Amino acid sequence: MSFNSEESLWLSGNEAIALGAWEAGVQVASGYPGTPSTEILENLSTYDGVYTEWAPNEKVGLEVALGASFAGVRALATMKHVGLNVAADPLFTASYTGGRGGLVVLTADDPEMHSSQNEQDNRNYAFAAKLPMLEPSDPAEARDMLVRAFELSEQYDTPVLFRITTRIAHVKGVVQKGARAELASPSIEKIPGKFVMLPGPARVRRGEVEKRMIAMRAHAETLEINTIEEGDTRRGFITSGVPYNYVKEAFPDAAVLKLGMVWPLPAGKIADFAARVEELIIVEELDPFLETHIKAMGISCRGKELIPAQGELNSFIVRKAIDPGSIGEIFAPLDLPMRPPNMCAGCPHRGLFYCLSKMKDVFVSGDIGCYTLGFLPPLSAMDTCVCMGASVTVAHGMAKALGKEGEGRLVAVLGDSTFMHSGITGLVNSVYNDSYTTVIILDNRITAMTGHQHNPASGCTIKGEPANAIDFEQLCRAVGVKRITVVNPHDIDETRRVLKEEVAIPETTVVISRAPCVLLPSEIKRKKPLYYTNTDNCTGCRACVNLGCPAISWTPLTPEEAVEKGYREKQQGFAMITEVQCNGCGQCACVCKFDAITLKEEE
């Protein structure tokens, strides 16, 4: 596709989807951040003529979009794959109600778990919720198909699932722009038979769902996004989404049936294609979704017996799986030190986890956010991570199992955005059911992990305009927590003292660990105190090194070198602050007992 700057744009899949949503005339969009979906709403929020918001979680986001659809306008909900689990409750019943304005629910799956805790294949939701699902293969198609998804949604009175993966969301390609569709006028219409899903009306709608899926299955046969590309029929491929590209790359001459709509499937077209090729291979990422349903049609084919069902594919994997002989030699990887992500220099989370790392008896029920990096050495201060909000509830469940045995030993840690997402319901449970756990809210004033999205406690809307901010102290008090303490996690001594005290109390206590993320623009601009290492005083105790701060490095010494530098012979090295990397949090100065780290002014 050639690039002509009049009509073409160079966009990521997520930017292309935002463009498509705007062009389709979406008027309300809601969602919760989550890699790789986040930039869709961020981009859409920069367009005029569309309302966008961050919801506290995906269930809320989907319900907001459903409401807008009930009011007659086109609406979009966006989330990452695991977000759809949270939103599954409204999803399954929205399948019955349908809407008035077109409704598209976007799920961004993450094969290979680049930034996720599991790699579920959300095509299964289309089958389970009896909903159509479209799946583009690159950014240009993502824009085009999103517009198409809204048309189908209105034509068949159904929410449409739109599945992308990391290699759509964060891939850039050439995209053609179009014009914006005419906008629908919102109105109130009472349609109880469609909107009130009590058993009576729901049974009627259940029948409508079947009729709709039969009609869509028929339409799938001629739908322009389900295409046959003629070619060598000795080996034919059925594929969809990003894997289509890998097939084209690995077997450019083969005949291909590319499915733009992965549910419901065009049984006739598939049978027809299968009959024309000598060998039929299904290439799909993750689950054998197409394969299972194609085999159920009585068509013989091969899929997962060749293609891995785990992780991300690429053209190399596809070629190797099907034609192992065609692979040349590849250089073996070198054995190099790993470079995992780390909390930033000056990250407030570090102070809190340092304190927890010193409480060896305590079990830390963790959660998901930047602070999950507290799991990594040298802090190694997190003992569970399951899903958002689970820190509070898992700690409570352990407490109930352990009884007296666990007293003073169970804490939950979760971020401000995670607390708003699904931590609060767990806290209500802990208070109600008389827990003795300590819930630590790591309040860095932002949703940091996914790239700084605002949340209900941060005081700003998605557009960065002032918003009502939830007050955590008041909220916790309102649900019945009696002991709520706020600490500054950069003050290590005070934080340790408070944690010790609160963890020992046999009731539900809350500690709010509050200091802003160092990457917030206001923090980047703030003039920070400068710390420096007075290496003469360093005894090599490693207390500061054990913070794991990227601005602190360790220089090993041989006994001779140690003596030469004026240290004791036994001293194995010394620590240094890399001043350009230091963000001036002062945690290392707190933990240094030998005056080897001081403020610049104190020189």
Place this chain on the structure above:
Amino acid sequence: MKQSGNILFSGVGGQGILLASELTAYAQLAAGFDVKKSEVHGMAQRGGSVVAHLRYGEKIYSPLIEPGKADIQVAFEELEAARYLPYLHKNSAVVVNTQKILPPAVATGKTSYPTNILDELRNRDIRVVALDAFAVARDIGELRTANVVMVGAMSHFLAVSPQIFLEVIDQRVKQQFREVNKKAFAAGRDLVNA
């Protein structure tokens, strides 16, 4: 002109590899190629190892470079140049910034930073161009142009004319930084030609 190619950008989160890969992508688009580029956001950005794949040609399907198929690697850090060895082939060109950023296990003294890692590449018939992009950028008077110095050095290995890169800088870089970035590009390119 070579009709297709694969360029891998590697470095450490926060080093600015995205801008370098963007300029390269726009230059290839201006030269009339189809281009796809793949990045990873999220978790990896917190100081972790990061990589971007850029592919150009008449029609590009896959956004990912296959192992053994990267023609050029632009590495912003030495260790990260070596990490992606399986993507390279004999005769690949690697333009590497000789900066060393210590990974956590090295910074905390658990292990040491490998020595002579670039020889591991050279020994496999990979052409290595090592340069101190920060020193070059400092001489130009703007440290932040180090990534454009790298693009300049890399451009030597592409058929796209340097003029196209300069035009892209004109179109994509803010007015006040244009001249210094063009200088950075030229300085990087000269380093390899010399």
